[in-house]
């Protein structure tokens with residue numbers, strides 16, 4: 001376990017830093033897209049339309065079906081198989097449920113093989129972990145997110161992991177942030193949330209009284225004009241450290 005890093009804490013620097021996991025530390029969307037490209041080469045049911053159109057529908061279905069998974073109401077395997085069944089039907093090349101499951105299993109194997117960290121993120125967490133407690137707050141099942149942390153080499157570097165399926169509420173619900181604060185043992189004023197999703201991570205954290213730093217990797221337009229600090233890359237780390245410390 002980490003030592004008590006709050007003893008010699010630096011003024012202005014938070015005692016706890018919370019991170020989102022998917023698309024903040026773990027490169028979820030790019031891994032999904034790479035796995036979809038690979039599985040499409042194997043299955044005609046996924047061909048016939050431009051890749052970009054297929055990806056947009058896939059990503060939409062991922063969002064729709066993930067809601068039940070993140071609240072713990074449904075297994076990832078089930079949701080994934082239905083995603084492929086619905087994708088093939090949307091593509092006007094429908095498949096039977098067993099064939100959808102086969103595609104889904106092939107996709108999962110490819111996803112595991114192609115997965116990757118967000119560049120610089122694991123090193124950043126290790127470095128920041130020398131200055132503050134580190135928590136991860138994420139919308140998914142505990143088992144799946146633990147596995148991702150292990151893949152990133154961060155399972156022993158993160159002090160605690162709060163997964164929505166375990167808590168029963170998902171970001172942006174303030175209750176998941178309160179749960180994270182309880183695990184951290186630090187007040188909201190001394191805790192910062194870092195994430196890529198404006199509504200879930202930024203608005204959710206602020207509603208719970210935390211400061212938030214937006215990871216805007218793809219330089220998207222800011223949804224509202226306000227004072228939320230942002231950064232585009234974990235490299236160099238100094239940029240993020242300045243945003244975190246500017247409380």
Ligand SMILES: [Mg+2]
Nearest residue numbers: 020022023196
């Ligand atoms: Mg995210």
